Amino acid sequence: MNRGLAFFIVIFMFAGGVSCNKKKEDAPRIPAGNVVFTFHHLVDGEPLRKNELIYTNTAGNKYLITEVMYFISDITFYKSDGSLVLIQDWKDIFYINDDIPETKTIRVFDQIPAGEYDSISFIFGISEEKNQSFMYVNPPEVFMAWPTVLGGGYHYMMINGKWEDTTGLTMPFDFHMGIGQLYKGEGYNADSIYAFVQNWFTVNLPGSGFSLKDQDTLSFHIAMNIESWFETPHIYDHNYWGGDIMQKQPAMQMARENGMDVFTLVTL
Secondary structure, eight states: OOHHHHHHHHHHHHHHHHHHHHHHHHSOOOOEEEEEEEEEEEETTEEOOTTOOOEEOTTOOEEEEEEEEEEEEEEEEEETTSOEEEOOTTTTOEEEETTOGGGGEEEOSSOEESEEEEEEEEEESOOTTTOOTTSOOSTTGGGGBOOGGGTOSBOSEEEEEEEEOTTSOEEEEEEEESOEEEESSSSOOGGGEEEEEOOOEEEEOTTOOEEEOTTOEEEEEEEEEGGGGGTSSSOOOHHHHTTBOTTOHHHHHHHHHHGGGSEEEOOO
16 A cells, blocks of 8 residues: 555544544533432331331221332333433332342432423333343342242332221231232132233322423432322222232232322422
8 A cells, every 4th residue: 555545544533533523522412311210118108117006097906117118110200291210220129128228229220301391100110011020039028029920020009007996906917919810719829820910000200390400419208108009999808818918819909099199299
């Protein structure tokens, strides 16, 4: 190759590189900010006090709470212009455990475009598409596994506690939600399951509109009002449903419908 041609090629490559770099540098940055959620667990407007038999639900059951664990997913921000911003891919499934403080604060991975937003929603639990068995192999999430024979995947929620029954005995309850089952005939024999029911649901946070400026970080405090699981729109009676509901779809359906207003925004 002669020197003239080599010189021309070098100059061409250099110019092309400068041009490409210039284009990258000149690409406008989209104004965006960050959002942080912190979850609080309340009973009758006060912070949850675990392991104390001090609560009474609408059915008249005295009860205490020992553990609160659940998943939320598909956090969605609705813009005032009618468009929406959905937290992307499979990284939007969040595990929350009242006993693990760091799980109660969610720093949304994606930057959120600046602008005016009307509301926020999220899925309570995990959608059918994403609720796959064995996707968690480490604690604490692995302990949320839902039995394969009952539909697989993971619990949406575990609220564990105790209640005082009609004889005055303190009995344990497992208020657990996940995939439900429909059974042929009487009883809950797994061999008689003929269909599964997806009990996840969408939570639309009331009063969650906001304005996000470029490079701002907004913090939202979200309360799970635990008493609401047992009172609206259905009165849940531990004496009727007993100590567990994993195989009782009517009870999980009641919990699903009661859960629609369990979450609210709070101001600290």
